[in-house]
Amino acid sequence: MPGMTATTAPLQHGRLGVEDPATGRLIQEVPVASGDAVREMASGARQARRAWAEAGFSARAEVFAAARRWLIANQDRVRGVICSETGKTHDDAQVEVTVAAQSFAFWARHAEKYLADERRRTASPLAFGRRVTIRYAPVGVVGVIGPWNYPLVNAFCDCVPALMAGNAVIMKPSEVTPLTGLLCKEMMDAAGAPPGVFELAVGARETGEALVDEVDFVMFTGSTRTGQAVMERAARTLTPVSLELGGKDPMIVCADADVERAANAAAYYGLNNAGQVCISVERVYVEAPIYDEFVGRLVENVKGLRQGPPTAPGESEVGAITSPPQVEIIDAHVRDARDKGASVLTGGRARNGDGRFYEPTVIVGVDHTMACMRDETFGPTIPVMRVADTEEAIRLANDSRYGLQASVFSRDRSKAAAIARRLECGAVCINDAQVNYTVFDAPMGGWKTSGVGSRHGAGGIRKYCKTQTIVGSGPPLKRDLHMFPYTPKRSRLLAAFAKRVYGR
Numbered sequence: 001m002p003g004m005t006a007t008t009a010p011l012q013h014g015r016l017g018v019e020d021p022a023t024g025r026l027i028q029e030v031p032v033a034s035g036d037a038v039r040e041m042a043s044g045a046r047q048a049r050r051a052w053a054e055a056g057f058s059a060r061a062e063v064f065a066a067a068r069r070w071l072i073a074n075q076d077r078v079r080g081v082i083c084s085e086t087g088k089t090h091d092d093a094q095v096e097v098t099v100a101a102q103s104f105a106f107w108a109r110h111a112e113k114y115l116a117d118e119r120r121r122t123a124s125p126l127a128f129g130r131r132v133t134i135r136y137a138p139v140g141v142v143g144v145i146g147p148w149n150y151p152l153v154n155a156f157c158d159c160v161p162a163l164m165a166g167n168a169v170i171m172k173p174s175e176v177t178p179l180t181g182l183l184c185k186e187m188m189d190a191a192g193a194p195p196g197v198f199e200l201a202v203g204a205r206e207t208g209e210a211l212v213d214e215v216d217f218v219m220f221t222g223s224t225r226t227g228q229a230v231m232e233r234a235a236r237t238l239t240p241v242s243l244e245l246g247g248k249d250p251m252i253v254c255a256d257a258d259v260e261r262a263a264n265a266a267a268y269y270g271l272n273n274a275g276q277v278c279i280s281v282e283r284v285y286v287e288a289p290i291y292d293e294f295v296g297r298l299v300e301n302v303k304g305l306r307q308g309p310p311t312a313p314g315e316s317e318v319g320a321i322t323s324p325p326q327v328e329i330i331d332a333h334v335r336d337a338r339d340k341g342a343s344v345l346t347g348g349r350a351r352n353g354d355g356r357f358y359e360p361t362v363i364v365g366v367d368h369t370m371a372c373m374r375d376e377t378f379g380p381t382i383p384v385m386r387v388a389d390t391e392e393a394i395r396l397a398n399d400s401r402y403g404l405q406a407s408v409f410s411r412d413r414s415k416a417a418a419i420a421r422r423l424e425c426g427a428v429c430i431n432d433a434q435v436n437y438t439v440f441d442a443p444m445g446g447w448k449t450s451g452v453g454s455r456h457g458a459g460g461i462r463k464y465c466k467t468q469t470i471v472g473s474g475p476p477l478k479r480d481l482h483m484f485p486y487t488p489k490r491s492r493l494l495a496a497f498a499k500r501v502y503g504r
């Protein structure tokens with residue numbers, strides 16, 4: 001099936017400059033989609049979506065098989081583009097490519113199973129004998145709005161189940177990282193997605209608002225504040241939303257933990273993608289008996305990390321800060337902690353020179369009066385707090401308006417599982433962190449102000465559908481009240497039937 005190219009967005013005004021955060025250089029300018037352009041895309045998507053829905057799961061799976069082949073064949077180029085507009089390391093960009101390839105395969109394989117018609121044996125005596133079927137019908141046109149930290153995974157991977165369900169999708173990448181979005185458009189065209197089925201609307205807030213106004217469902221990933229604005233706007237048209245928002249993920253390290261494993265995990269999951277991960281380890285609570293050993297190992301690990309532009313695979317562990325205002329937020333958190341008496345054991349400042357880099361940072365002597373323990377930092381900082389026992393750790397972990405994820409480290413897996421159940425968040429990893437993101441079979445979503453709804457699992461594709469319940473007349477028809485005419489006799493029978501039902 002022939003595809004359209006990314007430059008075919010019908011009406012465009014204005015251009016967007018894309019910067020390489022690792023060098024500070026302007027690398028490309030791309031046209032912005034105006035409100036009118038978004039409306040035209042939505043109208044084209046509406047026309048395209050019926051044939052796409054009717055094409056069936058196998059045809060759609062074939063497109064994603066081709067997209068996966070394209071991604072793997074072009075992975076060096078994709079990694080290069082991701083690195084150039086985010087400043088992340090090659091390894092961090094590789095994670096995006098690997099997760100995306102896995103996502104295409106997963107949804108191509110499982111979408112049909114999750115959306116198959118469901119038969120129910122009704123327990124209702126009033127519908128006795130009826131054949132009840134629930135079917136999942138695609139909502140129509142889905143708008144996917146993404147952030148800048150994972151331009152492939154956190155934007156396009158949410159399009160995959162929406163498309164596999166039979167919807168047309170318009171994706172709006174972050175204005176900071178639109179180039180990966182352009183590649184996704186190229187990939188879907190090359191894979192044979194019909195014109196109008198997958199469109200790209202490049203732009204900032206205005207483009208996002210226009211998209212929210214036009215679509216039948218909004219899948220939003222970004223900050224809690226913008227998520228609230230999106231939900232408010234979507235309420236005007238009663239458009240359903242799914243929101244994946246910010247986090248302040250706690251790590252609890254129990255006295256019986258494997259300290260080396262916990263410290264390694266804190267360093268990696270606190271600093272991968274330069275800490276710009278919604279499910280980063282953003283705060284650590286360590287039980288007193290192992291606190292000194294944990295901090296010693298963590299600081300040693302963090303001091304050895306290399307930071308710099310993504311020149312080649314394996315050349316640095318910690319990349320750049322992608323979005324310009326983020327450096328000031330990170331620095332404000334570190335300054336606030338210092339001002340209130342915390343100690344910075346390594347790092348603690350923005351690097352001088354080209355590009356935007358913030359040194360990998362470990363802070364101790366922190367408490368919950370400090371912004372670094374309460375607000376999302378979204379940077380390469382790891383604040384560590386000594387706690388008397390697990391009770392204190394659980395209390396502090398739950399003392400947050402966020403509830404995205406958490407991790408618990410203990411050699412006693414039953415104890416860790418019991419702690420997990422007391423944590424107020426959407427996912428908990430035991431002796432690990434972040435890994436649940438790759439478990440596509442299970443939901444990932446935030447509690448409290450970290451989100452509404454979830455991605456992945458059955459719910460992660462059913463949310464892109466409307467349910468339709470079909471109640472058919474089934475045997476045995478002779479026990480059905482409709483065999484009697486609508487007369488007083490029928491009323492007497494109904495009353496007798498009601499008596500039997502109430503008597504049960």
Ligand code: NAD
Binds near residue numbers: 154
């Ligand atoms: P952001 O909220 O600033 O922007 C996200 C997207 O919303 C961008 O594409 C932006 O252009 C668009 N937007 C802005 N205003 C809008 C409006 N009024 N209507 C519609 N769209 C609008 O977020 P960000 O700074 O790009 O991303 C960082 C945030 O994303 C962090 O808080 C992080 O935790 C969160 N995040 C969450 C997850 C998750 O799965 N929970 C994943 C990645 C990132």
